[in-house]
Amino acid sequence: MSDMIVKKTARRIRNLAAGLGMAAAAQLALPGAAYAVDIQTITSDGGIKFLLVEDYTVPLIALSFSFNGGHSQDAVGKEGTSELLTNMLDEGAGEMDSKSFQEALDDNGMRYRFSAGTDKFSGSVQVLKSDADRSFELLSLMLTNPRFDEEPIERMKATRMNSLRAEQTNPQSIAAKALRETLFDDHPYSRPGNGTLESMEAITRDDLIAYHKNVLARDNVVIGIVGAISPEEAAKVVDKVFGKLPEKANLKPVPDVTPAIGEEKAITFDTPQTVISLALPGLKRDDEDFYAAYVVNYILGGGSFSSRLYEEVREKRGLAYGAYSYLATYDSTGFTGIGTATRAERAQQTVDVVRNEITRLAEEGPTPEELEKAKKYIIGSYAISNLDTSGKIASVLTAIQTAKLGTDYIDQRGDYIGSVSLEDTKRVAKRLLDAEPTIITVGRASE
Amino acid sequence: MKLKSGFLILALAASAAFTVTHMGVSAVSPAAAESEVAGPKVTSFFLDNGMQVVVIPDRRAPVVTHMVWYKAGAADEPPGKSGIAHYLEHLMFKGTKTTKNGEFSARVAAIGGQENAFTSKDYTAYFQRVTPEALPEMMALEADRMENLVLRQEDILAERDVVQEERNSRTENNPGSLLREAMGAALYQNHPYGIPIIGWQHEVNSLTKDDAIAFYDRFYTPNNAILVVAGDIDEATVRKLALETYGKVERRAEPGERVRPKEPEPRAERRVRMSDPRVRTPQFQRLYLTPSYYTDENNEAEALEVLSEILGGGTTSRMYRELVIGQKIATQAGAWYQGGSLDATEFGVYASPRGGVKPAQVETATEAVLAELLENGVTQQEVDRAAKRLIRSSIFTQDSQSTLARIYGGSLTLGSTIEDIQNWPKKIGAVTVEDVNAVARKYFDIRRSVTGVLLPQARQPKNEG
Numbered sequence: 001m002s003d004m005i006v007k008k009t010a011r012r013i014r015n016l017a018a019g020l021g022m023a024a025a026a027q028l029a030l031p032g033a034a035y036a037v038d039i040q041t042i043t044s045d046g047g048i049k050f051l052l053v054e055d056y057t058v059p060l061i062a063l064s065f066s067f068n069g070g071h072s073q074d075a076v077g078k079e080g081t082s083e084l085l086t087n088m089l090d091e092g093a094g095e096m097d098s099k100s101f102q103e104a105l106d107d108n109g110m111r112y113r114f115s116a117g118t119d120k121f122s123g124s125v126q127v128l129k130s131d132a133d134r135s136f137e138l139l140s141l142m143l144t145n146p147r148f149d150e151e152p153i154e155r156m157k158a159t160r161m162n163s164l165r166a167e168q169t170n171p172q173s174i175a176a177k178a179l180r181e182t183l184f185d186d187h188p189y190s191r192p193g194n195g196t197l198e199s200m201e202a203i204t205r206d207d208l209i210a211y212h213k214n215v216l217a218r219d220n221v222v223i224g225i226v227g228a229i230s231p232e233e234a235a236k237v238v239d240k241v242f243g244k245l246p247e248k249a250n251l252k253p254v255p256d257v258t259p260a261i262g263e264e265k266a267i268t269f270d271t272p273q274t275v276i277s278l279a280l281p282g283l284k285r286d287d288e289d290f291y292a293a294y295v296v297n298y299i300l301g302g303g304s305f306s307s308r309l310y311e312e313v314r315e316k317r318g319l320a321y322g323a324y325s326y327l328a329t330y331d332s333t334g335f336t337g338i339g340t341a342t343r344a345e346r347a348q349q350t351v352d353v354v355r356n357e358i359t360r361l362a363e364e365g366p367t368p369e370e371l372e373k374a375k376k377y378i379i380g381s382y383a384i385s386n387l388d389t390s391g392k393i394a395s396v397l398t399a400i401q402t403a404k405l406g407t408d409y410i411d412q413r414g415d416y417i418g419s420v421s422l423e424d425t426k427r428v429a430k431r432l433l434d435a436e437p438t439i440i441t442v443g444r445a446s447e
Numbered sequence: 448m449k450l451k452s453g454f455l456i457l458a459l460a461a462s463a464a465f466t467v468t469h470m471g472v473s474a475v476s477p478a479a480a481e482s483e484v485a486g487p488k489v490t491s492f493f494l495d496n497g498m499q500v501v502v503i504p505d506r507r508a509p510v511v512t513h514m515v516w517y518k519a520g521a522a523d524e525p526p527g528k529s530g531i532a533h534y535l536e537h538l539m540f541k542g543t544k545t546t547k548n549g550e551f552s553a554r555v556a557a558i559g560g561q562e563n564a565f566t567s568k569d570y571t572a573y574f575q576r577v578t579p580e581a582l583p584e585m586m587a588l589e590a591d592r593m594e595n596l597v598l599r600q601e602d603i604l605a606e607r608d609v610v611q612e613e614r615n616s617r618t619e620n621n622p623g624s625l626l627r628e629a630m631g632a633a634l635y636q637n638h639p640y641g642i643p644i645i646g647w648q649h650e651v652n653s654l655t656k657d658d659a660i661a662f663y664d665r666f667y668t669p670n671n672a673i674l675v676v677a678g679d680i681d682e683a684t685v686r687k688l689a690l691e692t693y694g695k696v697e698r699r700a701e702p703g704e705r706v707r708p709k710e711p712e713p714r715a716e717r718r719v720r721m722s723d724p725r726v727r728t729p730q731f732q733r734l735y736l737t738p739s740y741y742t743d744e745n746n747e748a749e750a751l752e753v754l755s756e757i758l759g760g761g762t763t764s765r766m767y768r769e770l771v772i773g774q775k776i777a778t779q780a781g782a783w784y785q786g787g788s789l790d791a792t793e794f795g796v797y798a799s800p801r802g803g804v805k806p807a808q809v810e811t812a813t814e815a816v817l818a819e820l821l822e823n824g825v826t827q828q829e830v831d832r833a834a835k836r837l838i839r840s841s842i843f844t845q846d847s848q849s850t851l852a853r854i855y856g857g858s859l860t861l862g863s864t865i866e867d868i869q870n871w872p873k874k875i876g877a878v879t880v881e882d883v884n885a886v887a888r889k890y891f892d893i894r895r896s897v898t899g900v901l902l903p904q905a906r907q908p909k910n911e912g
Contacts, residue, residue: 057507058845098772102762106832109839128842155771158801159778165727165802171620271725273615305540305552305562315549318608321616341616373557380559384576388510389847 039407044235046243050223051397052234059129061227064394066122069215071193072254078203080195081211082116091152093141098152110135119331129228136237144244148205161200171275171442178440179277183259220249224397226390259335262436274347274443282334285403291416292424298374299366301325308357319350336432344444362433365426379414486845489865490682494694497670502685503677505848511678512849513585514574516856519666521644522568528658530646533566535659541602543595551588569789570860579679583688590692603656614645622723630899633717634734637708668699673859677852710791716893722902730901731806732797737890739792741861748786749874750882755784756833757825769816776804789861806900817891824884838872
């Protein structure tokens, strides 16, 4: 079994947001900390800009990329197109049909992963230095020249439809759907990223071709490369992989939207543990209050085993295995989410405890001690969590570009967090938390 | 996310570990990814109290991964106390003679560190990821809780509820998990591997402080533990710090040989069938009882590893080609081998029927794939490709110090040497067509198996009037 798998299973909060069909990981948790990563900004001969970190310690090269697009670019009635595309790029490309291409990939041994989020279509690959030429050739074929043959389309649709059927009785998926639909009404963000049985059935080869042509374009991509490769070689790789994509993307505008807060939905479903999901106002990544909000979220229910929700829900009362909050930031909206799960007879008590913590933080703000601890954690954890493997650094390089942060961001992040004042956190706690939350529960009806 | 990668997740879910404090991290099959010759220079030594220390250098980033592994897991629990190994793992965060409940975690958070712990059937491990400056403090705190744990009744009870909710999340809310639990119980007729790591619900309900302390006093002792430090640090520094911290912990117990009840030679095929209204997509799985890397003879484990790749590793595998692409009766199909177990273990095959297809149909098709393989054997090209894929995957692990720490910690805990781990690619490369055919013919015997079927609808309850 491969380490990639382990990384995937070690999912937490981020995937919960992803379960909503939203937010790629990089959009939720953002980079920063004083740590020397030597980032080079390079433009290839073909005119494509990318970031590079050279490191020859291990014989690997990691490449990460992200296109604007994602689920929100799926055509109406064809929801799930971008997700299906993540399965179709390696199912035959160029002259090779599915079987030949899969064998070529097997023989080469590169690792790759394509993913679709609410606003982005992304990928990451890791290649062995010794096989790099062939690996990037195959990657180029996947991105530029996928075949979209009928047999694999039909097969992947069937696989996805099986997953969609399973989602119908998964309490987490039921809650995510209800939350999405409650918050975003008829906005594109209300639509299911994975699609529905009907929309998946309806997707055709032409839909994949159209999506691919509209989204995967040179003016619409950010790229990060890390590993055993020189700037000149890296520039050639970028031209080889991305150079034949169309010049310009053709994206549908996604209007800004304010999430509907203050709604309640109790969904009756016969399962032992009730899933609880709350939403409050949020903000976008480019909001001037973002760093203060990041700190407030950490104190309420972010990262470590020391948050207020973790303490009150889990440690003191044993109500749940997990209790957490997150900032969901999208290109066109944002909200603050809270999640937990408990046995049916304790669901109401748990909601009450969570709501009490929301109110307390909104009214009083954090203590000076909490603020200091939060800053220390957020600053210190950055390098430990994000800069220890070449694959993660490559993701950081794309995230920095997606959020338009500048290559000094890793050095500056500590200051951005450090300069958040107690007053800032009190003001932002009120801005985010002084509201009737939207509350979704999925479980047995209370007696 | 790629669905195809999901095949392996199933394998992992069926495999070992459980985490505590937050979310699941699964065990890496110990042999699944060793370093090639170009990998890090791993060194090891023993403290006077018997604790092994392993150092894995990775100087790329100012980060260290600090792990302590105990040779004690769910399969070491006393009868009737299922879940105690995992429950104790939760309770290890509750404070010591000199630290308060949660203080260790607070100190990790204060420096931006990450931490967690996990329990498998064969071992329990605790880890922190921090900057090198914080390593001495982590080692002091971890050494402290090896001998000075203090449990208070009120913390005990709340944490037991947390574990119940963990079980609810992992198992009770998921019919697929319930089926796997039942299959494990049927496969292992005598060995405690048949008991779920998290414990049976009714037994977890009645675990006590005394149960936890008894398990702690029996197994948490330096001579039963392995320290792994990976990252931006050198052996001399680790040695000095280890002497100052773990070196001062007395031998608290002599756990002795790890001898569990052995499985008898299986004589009867078993079937487990579960229906649940929450099931929308039926599943078919079959487990075969096989040797592990630690019980096999003549490198059968390596051959089983290669067999699982040929039969069910990815979309070029026999299972996927036949059931998903050829016959179009399944949406997923594959196989896995859980070689990283101290005692006899399992080899699994699975298939998810397409909409409208009955599980019996994919079962028949799976049996035909197996029969064909037994009849005609595997090809040289299949063996070469599978071995190459497995070996190459080991190079990728060099990019992650925490993955390396897990591989070394897990494998050494089970009895591997560093040399064993580093020779793994060579041994995989030496597997022959005959080796693969021999293990297939020996272990794909229906009498060694449990077949599990998950069905959508509850059957009509029988009239019990």
